Amino acid sequence: MTSRRQFLAGLLATGLAPTPTWADAGSPQFVAAAALPDGSYVLCGIGAGDAIVFQIPLPARGHAAAAHPTRPEAVAFARRPGTFATVIDCASGLQKSTMTAPRGRHFYGHGAFSADGDWLLTTENDFEAGQGRIGVWDVRAGYTRAGEFASGGIGPHEIKRMGDSDIFVVANGGIDTHPDSGRTKLNIATMAPNLAYLHDGLVVETVALAPDMHKNSIRHLDVADGQVAFGMQWQGDGDPAVLAGLHRQGQPIVPLAASADHMRAMRGYVGSIAFSRAGDQVAVTSPVGGVTQVFDVATNALSHQIVAVDAGGVAARGAGFIISNGQGQLGQIAQGQLQLGARAPLAWDNHIVPVGA
Amino acid sequence: MKRLFCAIAIFLGAGAVSAQSLSDVTGAAIDAHILPRFERLATDAQQLANVAQDNCDAASPALRAAYGTAFDAWVGVSHLRFGPTEHDDRAFALAFWPDSRGVTPRSLLSLIADEDPIGLDADAYADVSIAARGFYALEFLLYDDAALAAGDAAYRCALVQTVTADIAALASAIDADWRGTYAADMRAPSQTGHYRTQEEAAQELFKAVSTGLEFLGDTRLGRPLGTFDRPRPTRAEVWRSGRSAHHVALSLAAIGELAQILAAGDAQVSDVVADGFARAQARVAQLDDPVFAGVTDPSGRFAIEVLKQSIDAIRATVRNDLGPKLGVVAGFNALDGD
Numbered sequence: 001m002t003s004r005r006q007f008l009a010g011l012l013a014t015g016l017a018p019t020p021t022w023a024d025a026g027s028p029q030f031v032a033a034a035a036l037p038d039g040s041y042v043l044c045g046i047g048a049g050d051a052i053v054f055q056i057p058l059p060a061r062g063h064a065a066a067a068h069p070t071r072p073e074a075v076a077f078a079r080r081p082g083t084f085a086t087v088i089d090c091a092s093g094l095q096k097s098t099m100t101a102p103r104g105r106h107f108y109g110h111g112a113f114s115a116d117g118d119w120l121l122t123t124e125n126d127f128e129a130g131q132g133r134i135g136v137w138d139v140r141a142g143y144t145r146a147g148e149f150a151s152g153g154i155g156p157h158e159i160k161r162m163g164d165s166d167i168f169v170v171a172n173g174g175i176d177t178h179p180d181s182g183r184t185k186l187n188i189a190t191m192a193p194n195l196a197y198l199h200d201g202l203v204v205e206t207v208a209l210a211p212d213m214h215k216n217s218i219r220h221l222d223v224a225d226g227q228v229a230f231g232m233q234w235q236g237d238g239d240p241a242v243l244a245g246l247h248r249q250g251q252p253i254v255p256l257a258a259s260a261d262h263m264r265a266m267r268g269y270v271g272s273i274a275f276s277r278a279g280d281q282v283a284v285t286s287p288v289g290g291v292t293q294v295f296d297v298a299t300n301a302l303s304h305q306i307v308a309v310d311a312g313g314v315a316a317r318g319a320g321f322i323i324s325n326g327q328g329q330l331g332q333i334a335q336g337q338l339q340l341g342a343r344a345p346l347a348w349d350n351h352i353v354p355v356g357a
Numbered sequence: 358m359k360r361l362f363c364a365i366a367i368f369l370g371a372g373a374v375s376a377q378s379l380s381d382v383t384g385a386a387i388d389a390h391i392l393p394r395f396e397r398l399a400t401d402a403q404q405l406a407n408v409a410q411d412n413c414d415a416a417s418p419a420l421r422a423a424y425g426t427a428f429d430a431w432v433g434v435s436h437l438r439f440g441p442t443e444h445d446d447r448a449f450a451l452a453f454w455p456d457s458r459g460v461t462p463r464s465l466l467s468l469i470a471d472e473d474p475i476g477l478d479a480d481a482y483a484d485v486s487i488a489a490r491g492f493y494a495l496e497f498l499l500y501d502d503a504a505l506a507a508g509d510a511a512y513r514c515a516l517v518q519t520v521t522a523d524i525a526a527l528a529s530a531i532d533a534d535w536r537g538t539y540a541a542d543m544r545a546p547s548q549t550g551h552y553r554t555q556e557e558a559a560q561e562l563f564k565a566v567s568t569g570l571e572f573l574g575d576t577r578l579g580r581p582l583g584t585f586d587r588p589r590p591t592r593a594e595v596w597r598s599g600r601s602a603h604h605v606a607l608s609l610a611a612i613g614e615l616a617q618i619l620a621a622g623d624a625q626v627s628d629v630v631a632d633g634f635a636r637a638q639a640r641v642a643q644l645d646d647p648v649f650a651g652v653t654d655p656s657g658r659f660a661i662e663v664l665k666q667s668i669d670a671i672r673a674t675v676r677n678d679l680g681p682k683l684g685v686v687a688g689f690n691a692l693d694g695d
Contacts, residue, residue, distance in 0.1 A: 326689030
């Protein structure tokens with residue numbers, strides 16, 4: 001019997017199909033990269049009931065992905081300092097094209113589409129200059145390179161679009177690396193991370209932490225109602241006072257701090273950050289500390305700390321959050337409780353990305 | 358990846374050691390490894406500064422010998438990157454490498470060209486770019502042809518005295534902090550200390566072993582290896598003074614010593630750890646290629662790649678055998694960041 005997917009793939013091949021939508025990809029709600037026990041790497045679509053609705057091979061270890069706002073296409077990015085990004089047709093389960101970072105650049109593992117879906121922006125390293133760049137790719141022209149501009153700092157990691165606008169926010173982590181020495185950090189003593197807002201190829205606003213926090217690398221982002229939540233990774237000795245914060249353009253940073261014990265539990269590391277759907281909660285994962293923390297946005301205070309072993313990915317779902325871990329489990333966080341699902345024979349990698357949000 | 362699944366299985370299957378024996382392990386690491394090595398660094402660095410005061414000619418055999426001795430002492434602690442070494446970025450100031458964009462040569466040559474007075478003042482020198490400080494800067498001043506011919510000889514000579522005095526001050530400060538309170542804090546974890554539990558202290562030591570091995574394989578060996586199509590011999594560490602392979606041997610010995618202390622009490626783990634380090638040491642000894650020049654020819658390159666594989670094998674042993682013994686879970690996402 002011909003499966004729905006094979007049928008669709010056949011239709012697509014003959015050019016008879018109407019414009020496909022995310023429903024044609026088995027309606028995944030999330031995409032996430034994973035490692036398989038045989039040492040290979042895939043991008044998976046996660047649908048209702050946490051079922052894996054597609055699983056597409058990647059050439060090497062992936063990191064995050066960007067989901068096209070309307071078409072069932074996802075771009076899986078290589079883990080830094082990788083140079084590939086794979087464009088996947090999630091309806092047919094086939095690789096649509098491959099993006100390769102230009103000479104002298106590598107990807108950092110994240111990217112974001114413009115509101116109309118015509119452009120893809122990627123965080124990149126101009127590693128000879130040691131400067132962050134934003135690569136611009138023309139989606140209609142088959143994901144070809146259209147240009148690039150400055151990210152406003154060193155080591156840009158995650159990038160997100162601000163709501164329906166074409167203002168983007170980027171986490172310039174501040175850490176200088178060069179592929180000739182792998183992932184070795186070259187400038188910890190002098191690093192200066194920032195949060196930069198970009199519009200039309202220009203940096204329109206940057207905001208930095210206090211000088212005594214210059215070793216707090218801003219890396220992960222989420223956006224809700226014009227507000228940015230950001231998660232950090234501490235590169236100094238001892239424990240930092242804060243690992244996450246909130247920011248609105250034109251205003252100062254609001255720290256999401258907790259008690260010394262709670263900060264210590266995070267082990268100086270935020271793997272992912274997400275707002276809840278209502279925007280009233282922010283969750284941060286720490287696979288290093290084996291905990292996930294949920295903050296109340298109204299009070300900026302910690303609501304819950306949940307034990308979540310090796311959980312890297314987090315995204316909004318229902319009134320709470322979905323998390324993914326290195327043991328192949330997905331879990332639901334609701335009212336401070338974690339309900340873990342069954343183990344799939346894979347290890348979820350770092351991020352879980354909502355589709356068609 | 359297969360190994361990761363195994364690591365998780367091993368951890369779940371075998372109990373980690375008790376808090377009492379963890380405390381013994383930490384105590385042994387401090388007394389037999391950390392304190393004597395930082396004391397040696399402080400002594401040898403002071404000796405280097407003294408020799409430079411007497412004779413700052415870059416070609417002086419006495420100065421070059423003192424440089425070698427003190428640098429050996431640094432490499433022997435370069436995996437112990439926590440606490441006193443990180444305070445005020447002391448370790449970065451002692452050891453700015455890798456220098457992917459040539460900032461050390463540029464900073465030093467500009468100091469020399471300008472005869473910048475800061476190069477004559479050891480106390481003020483703490484304010485220059487860290488790329489112009491420490492052992493790697495000193496190597497450039499003593500061994501680089503361009504540096505040896507640059508500017509005024511008297512200024513260069515004084516700059517060597519300044520850099521060595523700065524190195525001595527940094528080494529002395531690290532040693533003093535370890536002896537002052539840090540060793541005691543690590544020995545006796547408390548709610549208000551740097552470490553709250555014996556597990557946290559042991560994990561810090563485990564991390565020193567695993568990150569030290571990572572730096573050894575990926576950076577000390579990985580940089581000159583480059584790619585098969587584009588090997589990069591002049592990216593080897595301290596190739597100017599012919600010490601690249603020597604650093605690999607020293608670092609293996611130092612990390613191996615700590616790993617052996619952490620493995621104590623478990624004969625099986627102890628044996629595989631000892632075996633792994635012995636294999637890698639034998640490969641360095643057989644290499645006969647002090648600056649990894651062989652990366653450019655197929656047979657020389659093969660030998661260096663085999664050495665790197667032997668270090669990767671130790672990393673797997675440490676993760677899969679030593680980690681579980683100390684109660685360190687090596688989760689997929691927890692392991693190596695984003």
